Amino acid sequence: MTEEKVQKQATKEYGPYEFKLEGLEDGYRVTFKGNKEEIKSQRRVGASFINFLRQAEKAGWPIPFPFRLLLKFWSEYNGKGEKVG
Template identity: 75%
Template sequence: MSEAKVQKEAAEEFGSYEVKFEGLEDGYRVTVRGDKEKVKSQRRVGASFINFLRQVEKAGWPIPFPFRLLLKFWGNYNTKGVKGA
């Protein structure tokens, strides 16, 4: 994987998290760093919510717009996989 050329960069700390925003030649990259155990816990909660939304969709219940968008994004994110792995 080739290293992208960073044109602009900004970093900010929010409590125990560090957020880094980079402007690349062909797009943007956002990096969030924080306490590893807390991030794992939040990922589990997020994954549980996504699974709940999938079950609601299968049941045929209406899902509000922002959650439909989240479900679509998550589906695309999971199907594309990791490049170079």
């Protein structure tokens, strides 16, 4: 993996969370940091919602556009996405 050059960076703390936006030579990187246990809990809730969307799609229910987009990106992230680390 090549070292990415950060051209600009902004960091902001909001409550217990830290958000960082980095401008790279060929794109952007967004990083969120917070309480590890709370983030795990939120990921479980998010995964449950994604599972609900999958089941609704299989059942033929109409899925609104933003949720279809979310489902598409999630499928790519879990299936074909590049493994890091």
